[in-house]
């Protein structure tokens with residue numbers, strides 16, 4: 001009888017211990033990611049141990065997100081919160097405060113060399129440029145995930161954040177991250193090959209908001225955008241007139257729509273210049289699961305495919 005009791009006590013302790021661990025089937029680590037691109041990366045690294053909730057979902061615009069009380073409640077019950085940083089989530093501080101979130105905040109872009117954007121001149125600068133004496137406010141360009149080399153920095157930050165929040169899962173997070181980093185390397189090699197095939201004078205595109213500065217910087221494209229690095233302010237008539245003139249003078253071959261912005265402005269620009277519409281680029285959000293860009297790497301495959309199709313001839 002005594003033996004039996006001891007046995008069942010040990011058994012229930014084992015069950016109890018199993019269920020209270022962060023990674024058991026019924027009690028996964030609860031992660032929240034601010035937007036869909038980051039949400040996918042956290043899923044890839046977290047694997048089965050992590051339940052990921054994404055605040056700004058597929059095709060959503062995280063620049064202008066307005067968190068509801070339900071979102072604050074959701075965040076309050078999470079263990080770890082992944083954000084992009086670099087000013088992308090202007091609503092984040094308010095949300096963190098109102099939710100009373102006490103978990104770990106991981107800034108995925110930590111360690112990235114930021115590009116900045118002169119608000120006055122509308123051109124990108126790298127952070128170590130010598131044009132800081134021009135006056136005009138320099139704002140960081142938050143879209144760092146559009147370079148796959150930066151994506152690898154995101155993955156390392158995600159991995160380290162998950163290990164801190166759930167040390168028992170370390171081996172799994174390291175294994176998942178290593179596999180994912182290799183896949184990102186392979187994708188980056190493919191991107192470089194695809195862009196190298198384009199005639200140099202055709203590696204120039206127009207998008208509505210300036211989300212592809214890191215892509216352009218990393219892989220040798222020129223991207224011109226009437227709207228700047230946030231979708232919050234609309235392009236002025238003067239900006240649009242300037243871009244129309246530039247497209248005509250420089251014979252820029254294609255304009256691209258984005259999944260997160262209104263297409264009317266680009267339709268107008270294409271109409272007035274005769275530049276062709278090269279399709280939709282996924283900039284700040286993934287597509288839905290059954291769409292053409294349901295993952296971070298899928299987004300690159302789709303975008304580079306669209307660029308190649310529009311610019312190769």
Ligand SMILES: [Zn+2]
Nearest residue numbers: 211229230284
């Ligand atoms: Zn954006």
